[in-house]
Amino acid sequence: MSTEVPPASAQEPQPPAGETPAASVGDPAGPAAASPTVGDGPAADQDAAVDAPSEAPAEPESEPEPESESEPVADPAAPLAAESESEPESEPVADPAARRVRAPRTAVLLVGALLLGPLLGGGLGYAIQAAGPATPLPALQPAVLPGYPSGALGSPAAAAAADKPLPIDGDLRKLLIAKPDGASDWDDYDFADAGEYETVGQIARSKGSSDTVFSRLLTSGLRRAVINTWQKDGVKYKVELIQYFSDSAGSAYSAATSERGSDTHPFPNGMEGAYYAATKPEQYAETTENFYYGEGVTRRGDVLVRVEAFGTAQVNADAIRDLVKQQWERLA
Numbered sequence: 003m004s005t006e007v008p009p010a011s012a013q014e015p016q017p018p019a020g021e022t023p024a025a026s027v028g029d030p031a032g033p034a035a036a037s038p039t040v041g042d043g044p045a046a047d048q049d050a051a052v053d054a055p056s057e058a059p060a061e062p063e064s065e066p067e068p069e070s071e072s073e074p075v076a077d078p079a080a081p082l083a084a085e086s087e088s089e090p091e092s093e094p095v096a097d098p099a100a101r102r103v104r105a106p107r108t109a110v111l112l113v114g115a116l117l118l119g120p121l122l123g124g125g126l127g128y129a130i131q132a133a134g135p136a137t138p139l140p141a142l143q144p145a146v147l148p149g150y151p152s153g154a155l156g157s158p159a160a161a162a163a164a165d166k167p168l169p170i171d172g173d174l175r176k177l178l179i180a181k182p183d184g185a186s187d188w189d190d191y192d193f194a195d196a197g198e199y200e201t202v203g204q205i206a207r208s209k210g211s212s213d214t215v216f217s218r219l220l221t222s223g224l225r226r227a228v229i230n231t232w233q234k235d236g237v238k239y240k241v242e243l244i245q246y247f248s249d250s251a252g253s254a255y256s257a258a259t260s261e262r263g264s265d266t267h268p269f270p271n272g273m274e275g276a277y278y279a280a281t282k283p284e285q286y287a288e289t290t291e292n293f294y295y296g297e298g299v300t301r302r303g304d305v306l307v308r309v310e311a312f313g314t315a316q317v318n319a320d321a322i323r324d325l326v327k328q329q330w331e332r333l334a
Contacts, residue, residue, distance in 0.1 A: 181230070200227050
């Protein structure tokens, strides 16, 4: 940006050619300065022409001259610098990197021990194993080779060689034990006749949760069932033989090994199942009469053996055990 100020003659409007400029307001010469002098003529005109450039009209006093860029500009930070110089010098700020907290030596030592421990232990173990005698490996081929049949085993031969469940066929009622001496019929048992087959519905009706028992029997592979009942010495006995299909023999095993009661006792001589006699009375599902319950369950092959007892007093557990054993031996 240029800092030159144009001359006053350039700022004032020039009069048209042939006209004499009027005297300015502040001209001290007044009207007399504009009048011709005594020596009019060509010489006077030349002198007037020579003096004309030097007589420029005066500039108005009200217009301020523009400031030059050469003048120094005040720095806004100068007062702050002056104030900072007047204040006492503060302590030098430490480097953030120098103020970083160092890790404790104990933690460094622990980390180093954790890293060096496995390495030293592995190296020491390897050195001990390398220094010891070599362990001989077992023989790749056994001394006696197993024998295999020369030809392929057919399906009939494989079925004949497989284990079979104990075949219990024929009339299942003939395998029931008879009533003992001195026993009488159980007259108020209204589900199935003694010594006869019983249906799935009759078995379920004799239980408390009839619907649950009915569904379980239908889905467990039940084949057939027979029952015998009697009463002796104030105790009512019920003996059941429930046979399952051969491929559902596991249902008989599950029923035989899921015996309940806190006073349960296993059968001797390797018989499956258990027996027990309750110490607290229970109540019949359809009456308010109380009774003491006892039960023994075992199996032979795919046939489940169950003996139940209902007494007005606590049932003898040994009597239940003996009845179950007699029925189990009869199925052999």
